[in-house]
Amino acid sequence: MLTSLVQTLLILALSPLFTGLIRKLKAYFQGRQGASVLQPYWDLAKLFHKDSVVSQDASWIMTATPYVCMTAVIAASFMVPFITTSSLGFVGDLIVVVYLFGMMRFFMALAGLDAGSSFGGMGSSREMTVSAIVEPTILLSVFTMALISGTTDLSGMSQSLATTGFDLVRPALFLALAAFFISTLAENARVPVDNPSTHLELTMIHEAMVLEHSGKHLALMEWSSMTKLLLYLVIMANIFLPWGIDTDLTVLGLATGTVAIILKLLVFSLAIALVESSMAKMRLFRLPNLLTVSFSLSLLAVISYYIL
Amino acid sequence: MLIDQLFVVLIALSLLGAVIAAVLNGRPKASVRVAFTVSSISSLLGLAITLLVFSQGQMRWELPFASPFGSLSFTIDALAAFFLGTISVVTFAVSLYSFGYADHYEGKYPVGMLGAMFNIFYVSMVMVVSSSNAILFLIMWETMSLSSFFLVIFEHRHEGTVGSGLFYLIMTHIGTAAIGLGFLLTYAQSGSFDFSSFPTAAQGMSDLLRSAVFLLWAVGFGAKAGIIPLHVWLPRAHPAAPSNVSALMSAVMVKTAIYMLIRCYFDFLGVQDAWWGIAILAIGCVSALLGVMYALIESDIKRMLAFSTVENIGIIMIALGVAMVFESYGLNELAALAMIACLMHVLSHALFKSLLFMGAGSVLHATHTRNMEKLGGLAKRMPYTSAMFFVGALSAAAIPPLCGFISEWLIFQAMLQSFNIPETMVKILIPVALGTLAVTGALAAAAFLKAFGITFLARPRSRDAEDAQEVPKSMLWGMGLMAALCVLVGVLSFAILPVLDQVSSPLVGASIADSLVDGIEIVPTVGEFSQVSPPLIAIILLAVMAMVMVLSQVYGGRRKVVKADTWDCGTPLTARTEYSGRGFSNPINRMFSWVYRPIRTFHETKHPSPYIRTEMRYTSTTEPVFDKYLYGPTEAAVRWVAKKVSVIQTGSIQTYLGYIFVVLILLLVVLRL
Incomplete structure (x- = not known):
């Protein structure tokens, strides 16, 4: 109870940092100096x-949405293992x-x-x-991990994989991981699906939806989106590659867990920044190709679990 | 004793109510009051019978006269009681709703007949799920079909209504023919029409015969349930019927077919071949996926809801198919889990679909249109209706912790257990079904988002929508009851699942109630596989929501929320600058164009100068695949045969007398031999 509360607070507190970090890394790859990694904090505060x-x-939906979005990500982060399972x-x-x-x-x-x-x-x-394609992809790829680890509880999945070691590693894991990575980009409005740093109507998806929000409401929308990105990265780190995560709540375990998750998140941030700097955004009607590829990967992952 | 007396009272009261309502036809107000008071009371009686059966065991009542078809008896066991309860709850809410809804027919249509047929429709559904004699069942089934047919064509002066009704009548009779044939084949073995003799008769059948009966029932009940490709009557009949009737038809009448499928397969035939389950699973997948895809591009709210019923029947069939597959491999406990998931979805779909149809009816009542493209802005004009429709849409989109989510969660859990199946081919098929269900879920969210967003949000798109007013209180009460149940059944599902286990355990031969529910936790399988606690989710969501609201006001101080124009790029916004429903679903339409097969035409009136456009016309429709490739040719074939046969129909009475004479002679000769 307490640990999940602490972890949730940590996730909320760190999420703007990782968004800032990805922006900084992108700036570096593009030969710019870029804003400070802390910039998202100043934006939110303002x-x-x-x-x-x-x-x-607009009706009450518009006013309620920022609060619902924030509630949803916080509730979700209660159930996601971060430093400890x-x-x-x-x-x-x-x-x-x-x-x-x-x-x-739905609300957004x-x-x-x-x-x-x-x-x-x-x-x-x-x-x-x-x-419509990404949500089933995510479900299927996480289902693969559920089947491999024998539980659908995210912490349990993390724990069983982390403690059993490499015996549980199967080809299905990598297929599912690839599908999940593409879905993470798509769900969090990153290149090549969406461009988080533009307000051009031809290209935008996420930014177009939040266009009418402002002030406090916008702060909540932005923060919940940042948290959602971090949660996806954490799920990717702790479900697919959970090694290093703390499983027993000892001081040593917690220390290793903290170092491990930070390292993994750094690597993922780097990967996202690399993808965003090296690829162009895809045309909307080219997207189904990419997304169906990731869906097929996740379906193959589930099927290969049964066959292999 | 008490139960069968209640049952008799229920039947008598409904029939009496129907007669009085019909007699009072000349005085619409009184007639409506009588008809729907009676139907609310009789549905409460139905609910009481359900509760009594669950607490005291099954009820049996025989009609007190002899018949050539054995004893005409009614039996209500746990399975029948569950469906009786579902039907009664929905009918109660719809009856409340009808007090207000029937108002606007006054002076236009014979309201007394609406009330009379409504009562007959309810009582026929009650008797369908309680009949335990094949002939009696078929009579009740036919009464249900006919009463619903008369209700569908109630607004007969509307263009197309009678045609839709006739289409429904034909489809439902094709189904009845298949069902009847299945019963006759079983009767040939058992020598009795009593349902209790069917299980032993089925044991004596050859494999081929049993499979034939399986298929006949799949087609017969499938036509009523609305599986693809027998679904075409739903999107015609549901929009044509008065909304309170569509709510009943879509939410519970199609479920009577599901009831009979469960009864016939698990009770009568016994599930032995794995391919039966796989066939049902495949039908379910196709219905779920295509149903939701057609729902998504539909602009008529009631047609959209009808297609969504096809989708949900598909989901129910998926769960049923999984239960059958598990059962055929002797995995009874997993079959129990899948069966409970199936029943849970039957219940939640009944709740949210009746709510949504009532909501659509309210919109129709207030704006006189079902076309989303002419609506919009209703959330401010009809706050209660929109809030309740919203709850229904959230349930249909499976948002936790509402009822639709819990049933979908259970179905996912049951399917994930398919690694226990010994056969590899089957193990591969179930993940494909899992993927289909996941895609269906995501598309359903998009479909209901569109239905709610385009109908209720932003600015009105027509005068009618602009002048819309909230509907009368009784309609709100009916919807409010269902909305409350959508939330409660979801949050308190841990208390409902043991009851469903009571229903499923005699069918699948295993009870999992002890392990399924642990306090307020739902733990579908043995071991640590998964668990969920709907009440805790609800509490967490509410608590976090409150905290977010408070803390976000504390940090940065209380800030104003200013009302202002939407950003309009300098051009005043009108209804035409809003996103339309068709525009909303267009990307998906394009993405899945191999399913929708859109037909686009573009006409332009030419002008000598290439810079001047005088008139441009663009149309976009989707190809009615089933009408064009299945029903069209079938209809043509039937007409062709009829035309050929009509040669002997000369119309002269002498010829007919001649026919009769010849037939008589032939019969005498044949029977003599």
Whole structure:
């Protein structure tokens, strides 16, 4: 209980840092100096001190959405192992976590429609299109890990893989990991699916949906999105490659766990920054190719678990 | 004793209510009041019977006269009681709703007949799930079909309504024919129409015969349930019917077919061949996936909900198929899990679909249109209706911890257990079904997002939507009850699952209630495989929500929320600048164009100057695949045969007398031999 509370607070506190880090790394690859890694904190702090403007066409959905999004990511992070595998796994398993993200997306896309501008509608429509393939991909790839580790509880999965060592490693794991990585990029509005640093209507998905939010509301939306990105990275680190995570709540274990997760997150941030600097954003109607590839990978992962 | 008396009272009361409502037809107000008061009372009686059966064991009541088909008896065991309970809860809420809804038919249509048929429809559904004699069952099944047919064509002056009704009537009779044939084949073995003789009769059948009966029932009940490709009547009949009737038809009438499938397969035939389960699973996958895809691109709210029913029937069939596969390999406990998941989805779909149809009916009541592209902005004009439709949409999109989520969660859990199946081929097929279900879930979220977002949010797209007003209180009560149940059944599912286990354990031969529920935790399998606690999720969500609201006000101080225009790039925003429903689903339409097969046409009136456009016309429709390639040719073939046969129909009475004479002679000769 306490550990999962602490871990949730840590995830919330660290999420802007990793967003800043990815931006800094991208700037480095692009030969720019870039803003400080702490910049997202200053942005959030500033936004929290500002009034919000809400469209007069919008209903209560628009006002409720920022709070719902934040609630969804916090509730999800209760069930995700971060430094240690001790979390609130008995409350909900991976399906609950995926569907909590689904709830966040549902509200965000509704808020996109709510203001009645074409941009918001466009963003919502594209977001739901992308998620139509990405959500099942995520489910299937995590199901593969559930089958390998014999539990659908995220902490349990992490624990069983971390303690059993390499005996459980199967080809399915790598297929699922590849599918999950592509889905992470797609779900968190990263290149090549979306571009997080543009406001050009032709390219944007996520930014188009949150266009009408401002002030405190925008701060919550941004923060919840940053947290969602970090949660995806943490799930990728602790479910697919959990080695090093603390399993017994000893001082030594916790220390190793902290070092391990930070190293893994650094590597993933680097990978995202590399992908974003070396690839162009894809045209919207080219996306289905990439996404169906990742879906097929995850389906193959599940099937290969049964065959091999 | 008490139960069968209640049962008789229920039947008598419903019939009496129907008669009085019909007699009072000339006085619409009184007629509506009588009809729906009676149906609410009789549905409460139905609920009471359910509770009594669960607490005291099964009920049996025989009609007090002899018949050539054996004793005409009604039996309510746990399975029948579960469906009776589901039907009754939904009917109760819909009856409340109907008090207000029937108002707007006054003076236009014979409201008394609506009330009369409504009562007959309810009581026929009750008797369908309780009949335990094949002939009696078929009579009740037919009564249900006919009463619902009359209800579908109630608004007969609307264009297309009667056609839709007839289509429904034909489809349902094709189904009835298959069901009847299945019963006759079983009767040939058992020599009795009593359902209790069927299980032993099925044991004596040859494998081929048993499989034939399996297929006949799959087609017969499948036509009623709305599996693809027999689903085509749903998107026609549901929108044509009055909304309170569509709520009943879509939420519970199609479930009577599911009830009979479970009854016939698990009770009568006994599940032995694995391919039966796989066939049902495959039907389920196709129905779920195609159903939700068609729902997504639909702009008519009620047609969209009808397609979503096809989808959910598909999901129910997936769970049923998985249960059958497990059962055929002797994995009874896993079969129990899948069966409980199936029943849970039957219940949650009944709850949220009746809520959504009532919501759509309220929108129709307030705006006189079902076309989403003409709606919008209703969330402000009809706050309660929109809030309740929202709860229904969240349940349908399987958002935790509502009822739709719990059932989907259980189905996923059951499917993940397929590694216990000894056969590799089957083990590979189930993950494919798992993938289908996952895609279905994601598309369902998109479909309901569109339905809610386009209908209720942003600015109104027509005058009707702009002038919309909240519907009468009784309609809100009906919807409110279902909305509350959607939340409660989800959050308190740990208390409901043991009851479902009571239903499934006699069928699959294993009870898992002890291990399934641990306090407020749901633990579907032995060991540490998975668990979920809906009430804790609800508590966490509420607590975190409160904390986020408070803390975000504390940090940065209380800030104003200013109302202002939407950012409009300098051009005033109108209804035409909003995203349309069709636009919303267009990316998915393009992405899956091999399913939708969109037909796009573009017309332009030419002008001498290439810089001047006078008129441009763009249309985009989807090809009705099933109508074009399946029903069209079938209809043509039937017409061709009819035309050929009509040669002997000369229309002169002498010829017909001649026919009769010849037939008589032939019969005498044949029977003599």
